[in-house]
Amino acid sequence: MQIINHLLYHDDGTPYPFEESPNSGGTLRHEYLVMHFTAGRTAKSAVRWLTQAKAKASAHLVIGRDGSITQLVPFNVKAWHAGRSSWEGRTGLNKYSIGIELVNAGRLKRQGGEWKSWFNQVYDDVDVLEATHKHESSSSGWHVYTEEQLEAAMDVASLLVDEYGLQDVIGHDDIAPQRKNDPGPAFPMDSFRARVMGREDLEEFYETTGRLNIRTGPGTQYEKLPESPLPAHTPVDILDTSNNWKLVTVLETINDNMDIEGWVHGRYLQRQS
Known part of the structure; x- marks a missing residue:
């Protein structure tokens, strides 16, 4: 280019x-x-x-x-x-x-159990991120x-x-x-x-937006880990990505386990403030 x-x-x-x-x-x-x-x-x-x-x-x-x-x-x-x-x-x-x-x-609305755009196109859950815009106070759906x-x-x-x-x-x-x-x-x-800009990327940590299953692989077909579901606001570090699934390591102890690593869906994560 x-x-x-x-x-x-x-x-x-x-x-x-x-x-x-x-x-x-x-x-x-x-x-x-x-x-x-x-x-x-x-x-x-x-x-x-x-x-x-x-x-x-x-x-x-x-x-x-x-x-x-x-x-x-x-x-x-x-x-x-x-x-x-x-x-x-x-x-x-x-x-x-x-x-x-x-x-x-852009912004999507939940209508009748489906995510829809302003022009009424329907989007799969995997193509939607639920998050709060930095200038707003409530969560919305956003096209990934x-x-x-x-x-x-x-x-x-x-x-x-x-x-x-x-x-x-x-x-x-x-x-x-x-x-x-x-x-x-x-x-x-x-x-x-x-x-x-060629700057050193600041290390970013994320947290779960609600109770969230963590699995052995990137998809609902994979088994849940014994620690599932992770509590809301559990801090995690993202290690890898597969489509909209994220391989994460959990940054706090859950059920006496301090070494948890598995896959979660990315739309249920948000940056820690």
Whole structure:
């Protein structure tokens, strides 16, 4: 992956798809990278909408669920992704930031025993994280990002930081907290920022959001450990990931056992505050 004349290219010199958006203009001063979710179904629908004048919005890149990348605006031109916004003394972050849209349904609601998006698409439990947004006080469902999507975002974000000397990676919910909730709690902002900016990743610990079964393998078909269920707010350290299942070590003694390691579902974990 490389940047030539402010457009994204593969290492072999072939360009990434470019669908020009009319919703852009003016020279960009490169300071920040802002992450968004589309609150929509697919990359195709996001690109189609953001390349129409009536959208009055755009982004520099759209990253699909499969990790595919489409560019809409050259990296030296302002895209209309931030809206009314402010950050560290700057206002109108369109002038100072590159915007990346990740295809993701965003907040989901529990209706009739199912998780549904605002456009009434139903999502499996394994594709949902129950968590409280940092600007809110109650828990909601959030559509999880795919590994392919996060890997692609990490690669291109690292390239952009190196190419343009960006100062930080932030969310739309950071620069417009009264209006926006993207990229939301399902996006691993702390570790993403640390890796992209080349900083040492702060060690993060998690806790269970409620009573939670811990199993011998990554799935409900595996046996529960004798210590199941773990109590609510049990602190754990994540060792590995398999889809939405997490291999964890428990950081406190449960039933006189101080050496517990097993698999739990990731949507029932939250970062310790």
